[in-house]
Amino acid sequence: MQTDAATASRQRRVLGWLRREALPLLVLILLLTAARSSLANHYHVPSGSMQPALQPGDRVVVDMRAYGWRLPFSTFDLVTVADPLPGEVVVFDSPADGTRLIKRVAAVGGQQVEVRGGRLLVDGRPAPAHVPAVEQIGTRRISLDLAHGGGADLGPLRVPEGEVLVLGDHRGASFDGRYFGLVPVDAFYGRAVAVYHRRGEGFGWRRL
Incomplete structure (x- = not known):
């Protein structure tokens, strides 16, 4: 007992x-x-496809609320906040194989777009010829890496409403929308906000 x-x-x-x-x-x-x-997450950059803005090994803060309030552990948005804007850096799963990617929004629904020699033309407006490694995408002035050429050409095509063209800044070394096609706006997990740690430099806050 x-x-x-x-x-x-x-x-x-x-x-x-x-x-x-x-x-x-x-x-x-x-x-x-x-x-x-x-709400928020981080992303570890695996490659140089977004150089010079992002370097391999960078750790990036991702705002998961930027485009909608998502049901936890799912890709379903409870509330849609906004659509991605040209120039923003976004995180999503590749339509080709599901790999988590980080790229830049190059064009959104309704825009006419073309890529020639790595240079982006939106609505027929070419990048400044006198600055070969800089583009204006939306409100952002983007530095490109064309050291490996421009990669695949694209278009011209008009982006359908509800879809987005994404490109890497390192145009000759980026597997992006020129290869796997357009991405639906509801496929984006969030917007990359800043690099908070860079290999060899330590912690910091480098806005994207």
């Missing part, structure tokens, strides 16, 4: 500890994971 009583007492203590300590900890972990899925 004493053994049974001792066992029952231990079980009560364990259950009490689980209710007091383990359960709140588990809830906290779930809430933090959900927040990371829906």
Whole structure:
């Protein structure tokens, strides 16, 4: 009887500890994971396809609320906030194989777009010829890396409403919309905000 009583007492203590300590900890972990899925996250840049803005190994803060409030652990937007704008750096899954990618929005629905020799023409407006490695995309002035050429040409084509053309800044070394096609606006996980850690330089805040 004493053994049974001792066992029952231990079980009560364990259950009490689980209710007091383990359960709140588990809830906290779930809430933090959900927040990371829906509010903010980070991305580790694996390649040089976005050079010079992003370097291999960069760690980037991603605003998961920029384009919509997403149901945790899903790709379903509960509330749509805004569509991506030209020039923004976005994170999404490749339509080709599902790999998580980071690229720049080059053109959005309704725009006429063409890529020739790595240079972007939107609505017939060419980039300044006197600045061969700079483009104006939306409100942003973008530095390009054309050291490996311009990569594949594209278009001309008109981007349908609800879709987006994404390109890498390192045009000759980027697997982007010229290869896998346009991306639906609801496919973007979030907007890359800034580089918070760069290999060899440490922590900082380099806005994109």
